[in-house]
Amino acid sequence: xKLLPLTPDGQTPIRVLxxxxxDSGGGAGIQADSRTMAMCGxxxxxxxxxxxxxxxxxxxxxxxxxxxxxxxxxRSVVGDIGVGAAKTGMLxxxxxxxxxxxxxxxxxxxxxHAVPLVxxxxxxxxxxxxxxxxxxxxxxxxxxxxxxxxxxxxLDEVRLITGIDVVDDASARRxxxxxxxxxxxxxxxxGGHLRTSTASTDLLFDGEDFxxxxxxxxxxxxxxxxxxxLAAAIACALANGYPMxxxxxxGKDWVTRCLAASYDLGxxxxxxxxxxxxx
Numbered sequence: 066x067k068l069l070p071l072t073p074d075g076q077t078p079i080r081v082l083x084x085x086x087x088d089s090g091g092g093a094g095i096q097a098d099s100r101t102m103a104m105c106g107x108x109x110x111x112x113x114x115x116x117x118x119x120x121x122x123x124x125x126x127x128x129x130x131x132x133x134x135x136x137x138x139x140r141s142v143v144g145d146i147g148v149g150a151a152k153t154g155m156l157x158x159x160x161x162x163x164x165x166x167x168x169x170x171x172x173x174x175x176x177x178h179a180v181p182l183v184x185x186x187x188x189x190x191x192x193x194x195x196x197x198x199x200x201x202x203x204x205x206x207x208x209x210x211x212x213x214x215x216x217x218x219x220l221d222e223v224r225l226i227t228g229i230d231v232v233d234d235a236s237a238r239r240x241x242x243x244x245x246x247x248x249x250x251x252x253x254x255x256g257g258h259l260r261t262s263t264a265s266t267d268l269l270f271d272g273e274d275f276x277x278x279x280x281x282x283x284x285x286x287x288x289x290x291x292x293x294x295l296a297a298a299i300a301c302a303l304a305n306g307y308p309m310x311x312x313x314x315x316g317k318d319w320v321t322r323c324l325a326a327s328y329d330l331g332x333x334x335x336x337x338x339x340x341x342x343x344x
Contacts, residue, residue, distance in 0.1 A: 066318040071106040079107045085154025086115035092336035093290035098297040104339040105301035112138035115157040121331030124194035132164035143172040149304030152183040162204040175212035176250045181303045184213035185296040211248030241270035278317040287327035287335030295320040
């Protein structure tokens with residue numbers, strides 16, 4: 066696959082911001098975002114929205130960061146360091162979503178602004194543990210998705226947000242249209258959780274045209290952090306100036322390589338791994 070360029074030593078690399086929750090097990094969340102960003106050659110900035118208590122087996126609790134502190138992290142980073150793209154992950158509550166949307170508009174991040182925003186609308190962990198208060202789904206639909214340059218839900222999140230159960234190409238297209246209809250500039254319906262298919266096909270839609278990205282399905286149960294890793298890689302490509310379809314193609318290739326390099330960790334699901342780039 067084509068890799069993003071690495072900045073020469075001593076020169077300031079491209080910066081990308083992740084606004085998300087932590088993963089104490091190191092497999093997903095801000096940890097996965099920062100790992101992919103580093104391996105893509107960019108400097109990762111972070112705004113912590115929540116602190117989770119989790120390991121490879123599941124999430125046993127989380128603590129929300131006060132919304133004003135979340136917004137102030139974004140404001141502080143962008144005002145001093147500047148970023149070429151941003152992404153969101155676990156935002157936990159309506160109040161945090163509203164604070165993030167407001168500050169993104171203030172500092173010029175998201176749809177209609179110079180800095181693209183990839184929205185990974187995290188609702189639950191891969192184990193089914195809730196990472197978003199149920200009443201915050203409306204804020205995801207009507208406050209967060211409308212500021213997205215790209216929204217990247219998995220199929221469970223698609224069902225929660227749109228009510229559409231994706232089982233084939235036709236329902237994937239309806240879901241992509243529904244997500245775009247909520248205000249996202251581009252919508253990406255990911256096929257990784259459609260286990261009945263022998264391939265993994267992601268569907269990208271801009272309101273007019275569909276783009277398909279297909280890769281072989283990697284036979285592994287170690288896929289923790291896959292959605293975070295994909296969204297982070299797309300954000301890195303966007304920060305490097307890639308047009309959206311090319312950025313999504315890069316992210317798809319990246320996460321496929323990370324799935325192939327995934328490893329066992331603990332008693333549950335191990336993480337996808339971008340460490341293959343070191344070799």
